[in-house]
Amino acid sequence: MADSNSGDTEAHRSSDPNGKRGGWITLPFILVTLLGMSITSFGWIMNLIVFLIEEFNIKNIAAAQISNVVSGVVNMLPVVAAILADSFFGNVPIIAASTFMSLIGTSLLTLISSLDYLRPRPCETDSILCQSPSKPQLGVLYLALALVIIGSAGTRFTLASAGANQYTKPKEQASFFNWFFVALYTGAITGTAAIVYTQDNVSWKLGFGLCAVANLISFIVFIAGKRFYKSDKPLGSPYTSLIRVLVAATLKRKAVITSKEEDYHHSDLEKESKTSASIPSDSFRFLNRGALKNDEASVSNKWRLCSVQEVEDFKIVLRLLPLWAAEMFLATPVGVQMSMTVLQALVMDRELSPHFKVSAGSLQVIVFLSGCVFIMLNNWTIYPLYKKLIRKRLTPLQQVGIGHVFTILSMAVSALVEAKRLKTVDDNGHPMSVLWLVPALVLVGIGEAFHFPANVAVFYGEFPESLKNTATSLTSVVIGISFYLSTALIDVIQRTTPWLPDDINHGRVDNVYWVLVIGGVLNFGYFLVCSWVYKYRNLKNDDQKRDLKDVTT
Template identity: 70%
Template sequence: MADTEAPGYGEPGRKHGGWITFPFMMATLLGLSITSFGWLMNLIVFLIEEFNIKSIAAAQISNIVNGCLSMFPFVAAILADSLFGNIPIISASAFISLLGIVLLTLIALLDNLRPQPCETGSNLCHSPSKLHLGVLYSALALVTIGTAGTRVTLSSAGANQYEKRKDQGSFFNWYFLTINIGAIISATAIVYTEDNASWKLGFGLCAAANLISFIIFISGKILYKHDKPMGSPFTTLIRVLVAATLKRKAAVSSKEEDYHHGKEAKTSTAIPSKSFRFLNRAALKTEEDMKQSGNSNYNSWRLSSIQEVEDFKIVLRLLPLCLAIVCVSTPIAIQSSMMVLQALVTDRGLGPHFKVPAGSILVMSIISSCIFIIMNNWLVFPLYQKLAHKPLTPLQKVGIGQVFTILSMVISAVVEAKRLQTVGNEHPMSVLWLFPPLILVGIAEAFHLPANVELFYGEFPESLRNTAASLTSLVMGISYYLGTALINLIQRTTAWLPNDINHGRVDIVYWVLVIGGVLNFGYFLVCSWVYTYKNLKDDNDQKKDTTDVTT
């Protein structure tokens, strides 16, 4: 099969793509991962130390940035699918990220771009001016947009280089491994440099990594298989809703000939399913449709095919599960920022000469996630299939991840209560006490993050599968914003989250998250129990399993 080339790229008749592009893709991904995690994982500390921003406010800003980083890939995926293609989006995003990290480096380098530091031994600090905040937010906006623009599109562009499913699967394994390697390098070497050498050196290393990755990606451009934009698949879904609304007064028919099947009838039934009957009107052929059609050219904003209607219904059936995933991701978003603040007020010394950077403690969840992803694929999942004679379904994996998330919040609450008892003592609590809940978070993510992608990619219609991977990121982005709103609510209504958490009750916040997690898990059980898979089949191609979560 010949490769599809975008106009103006490559040489005519030359085959593109394949494993020759792999080094370019991986080097680009590694450099961009080091860049993004290098500034992101230590952002709270940077805002507190260099911009004199209060701790809770810094955590809020971090949550907003994380939310944007998770939501913007969804927009980038739509732009790539509908207008520009993946390669141009990656090139532009990598350059925008470079501009942002260079501006962050200049902020760290030039004293005029930051407020004066707090006086030693005094609580008197100069707040950042509008100019300081304007430059800071501009830099954060650039690096956020640039990073988000490459997160999903780079994975899609890499997978598009291969025609065989096996090769695509291998690429995705390397993709996630490379991201985690970049995160670990950033959380250790880059964050340590920022805390113990200088911020300008740490950000400068990130800028160098970004520049090198950008040059490498551009250098391999002639080798890439360029995907051709095919139009946004979401337009089709909007058309279904518009068509059903325009014909809302029409009577739903049970006759096959009354419905539009489109050029390719992919549905197993001749008429739309009975669920969400309102949408069936979108495929119903009315007299006005017949008058406007002429021959066979129907107005797509008035008449959709049965397949398009059924695709919309699939999306609607997944929305309740998306809500459950949002609610389980929100506590993780809050915990990640609270953990950094907790680390700042613990004893971070390991031995006489080493001090753990506060931003680096989150690497424990990344390492834990990597280890358990490997263990799950090589040991846990095969062992379960051997004992139960069937594989774990995606929703069962998500349910297991939710249980570990709740356990993590319980341990976090207990640890914080113990830490508060040591406040004022000569020896504060060791930072090592924060590791167990982070390890549990990593285990939870090893179960539910890949399963979420598997669920969306497998269940969404074919026309939406290129964008399905970005939906998990979108859900996580919503979670960060909900976490920010919840923290604001707690601050306004309680005394649990003062700027000095030593005088607060972060442990109660964690218990609130535990209660919310238990309620959400019950909701998830109900949703998964009634959900019927559309594309999931076991190895023997037997009847689909409709019971999704076991207890």
């Protein structure tokens, strides 16, 4: 009998499709896919404003707004991709389908830039009358953008999850994420610098063609590694449990909340672990009804009866929402600043030498570079030095606060530079060098080096274990919403003030920056209140045994 069982076990192992899959053999396939998709995504999106202005005769401010909407969708859709992967298809099919759709989209953009009848006629020299794009031309353009948006969104965070799933040890997963961010930033810098430079100085056809080639390589490499990937079965979206708690509490809104342990439902896993609370906490008491047992709530009906742990997990998310909102209002002015920076660069002297001209859309590479440099400096020098001198670690929320300060400073510097640029225009002098924009962009990168990894550390460390994917996707949602808010803010300013005409030489972009400074200061005050009230659940201030550098890298 023992031999028989042993044989059955071995047969089961040999038939397990994931038995010999995963591990470091998958790393080259994942990283090459990520590198190619990053080059593709940043290659088309970073210069989208200039493409719309030069090739489709769209007005400057309208182009900036379209670009913000596109960037917002790119950052919102990863949540949808995560839900589809978790609930229905798994990561590998979602990534494969997304890279293929992106390939069709980049190929279509290449076609648009190659065929004259897919674009309006160029504006005549020294003429303010330009032909607007026709509905069919806009239809083809929007179709291409929709495909590349879906492709970018479907791979950005699912590649991270798929790669981490190939390893079982936390140390190996941490090492994978280090390589993941190296590939991500390398692709972002390459797309923002090399591809955008090609579009501006050679041709849009070649620039988008290179994006398509990078995309094609990503698709082929990812498919080639399919037989090595370890695929996890879809287990259901973590968002479902959050919705169930709210629905169950609402359906039982008239039930009387008690303080007796036997009146609340605990899952079998909670009973075995004995680590969950016996009764729900007093905060957000309305939600306690979700776990309250009564005659109408059957254990088999999860939409009417949730466990105590599910209720407490939802409460943890609610406690983090104020900090999430502060991060959103921090990212919004940065979205406006990036759009205005492109418009400023278009009317500045971008020639650094007789043979080299800076591309307006590639200026954000400065943010990436300074951000990368200071993330490394923070982890290896600044944070350890602070701990040695103060004998305390900088908590994640303290790091976020420092990021707030640098972001506000960047807005102030941008305002001062723009005021000086406008004075130069009024004096009919030579256009200012685009290098004047560099200090503000460096400050943005330094700010992101402080607040972006720290925000991830807060959400990832504080969220319930069952909702770690939700914690990661929240950062993407914040960025997406901030782009929409920045678009709305630009629209409001344009409608209510004369500061943003199509020709910004006759506007007051410096006043826009001062508005962002005021908003940043108010948001910083709000963040200080939220961080003072918030109590860490997992992360400790002083005797923190877990190295935060592993979280923030």
